[in-house]
Amino acid sequence: MLRYTLMRLGIFLGCLVVVWGLVYSGVFPSGRNGSNALWIPLLALVISAPISFVVLRKERDRASVQVARRVERMKANMQASAGVEDLADDRARAEAQSQAS
Template sequence: MSDNGTGAATLRYTLMRLGVFAGCFFALWGLVHLGVLPRGLGDSNLLWVLVLAVVISAPLSFVLLRKQREAMSEQIATKVDRAKTRLEASRSQEDGV
């Protein structure tokens, strides 16, 4: 079924990524609320802050979470390699039958 190491690395990266986004969102929300950054037009203030948070958190996550992303991808690649090996073994058994 699921390899706990892969699941843990993926969950850890995802939670850290969400944390970076949430940190950016609340920091930007505060800056907009204080008037440092402009408000959105009309009722679009929340959308404005969300878009800014996505735009800012993406490159931050790319740089800050490099180690976690590499660990996650390494574990996923290992799991995929094991699945390919099992599939190949299954195919060779079917060919032998």
């Protein structure tokens, strides 16, 4: 998951550098009234999103498998904990009933 995040960040930073160069060389229009601080990262984000979607497909699939495994493991642990709690509750109730009789 960390690998995918770092790769995605790298693609964004690469696009940011390219867009910054193209804006300051006049190929892309610059922002109005000094809004380049918002315009350049926004444009880089719009460009990097489809690139990441295509280029990082395999890495995204690997990350989703890891997340799914983690979720399944957590579900199994929660079910095991619930079973232990139910057993302890049943024992306590049976003990209370035997003492009441």
